[in-house]
Amino acid sequence: MATLLGGIRHIPDQLDRPAQEQLVEQIRAVVAEAPLYVPELPGTGKPMSVRMTNCGSLGWVTDRQHGYRYQPHHPVTGKPWPPIPPELLDLWERFAAYPKPPEACLVNFYADDARMSLHQDRDELDLDAPVLSISLGNTCLFRVGGLKRNDPTGSFRLSSGDIVVIGGEGRLAFHGVDRIYPATSTLLKNGGRINLTLRRVNP
Known part of the structure; x- marks a missing residue:
């Protein structure tokens, strides 16, 4: 695997099964x-x-x-998040090491055939704050590279x-999801x- 840029951390097995189940129930309510x-x-x-x-x-x-952006309401229902x-x-308090709270939590659901191409998280005004990512469910193959799209990349599994914390020097690193491993x-x-990705948007 390629060496991760400074500020990118993979922290495995941080949530036990009861904590994962509780988060899933919270997300179902969302x-x-x-x-x-x-x-x-x-x-x-x-x-x-x-x-x-x-x-x-x-x-x-x-x-x-209108492209990529942050807004205070759901684009289909028009209701506040x-x-x-x-x-x-x-x-966020435990792992982000940032004094201000997150303003957004993006919830992505990947079916077993879903992917996410290499991209940067750069729509936030506050790029000093890290992005905190939490994996629930089937294992994926996560790819991460450098600050340019054509920089070398490496992949590792997220269970x-x-x-994963993406911050510091690696805050604008390209990353994506190559595949989902069904029934894992x-x-x-x-x-x-x-x-789940927690983000601070405004300074």
Whole structure:
């Protein structure tokens, strides 16, 4: 595997099974209030392979007309996003090492055939704050590279209960999900993977 840029940390096995189950229940409540939807890529309108929603005062969205952005309401229902569950705020305090709380938690649901191409998380105004990622459900193959799209990349597996922190020198590192490994977890009844990413948007 390629050497990770400074500030990128993979912290495996941080959530035991009861903690994972509790988070899944919290996310189900979020989804009941802010349903999963299929986002579109800017310009082309091509649907992404993940379904997503958010919680927090802001949520990350994308569509054909207006592109990548944060906004305070669900793009389909028009309602404000539900609040970030306390358990996720506790994880931010433990692992982000940042004095201000997250404003957004992006919820991505990956079916077993879903992918996420290499990208940077750069729509935030506060790039000093890290992005905190939590994996639930089936294992994925996570790819991470450098600050340029054509920099060398390396891949490693993320299992249910793993945490990744993307900050410091590596805050704008390109990263993505190459594949999902079906039936590697029994956490989600119908399979798939949930990825939660906590972000601070404003300075």
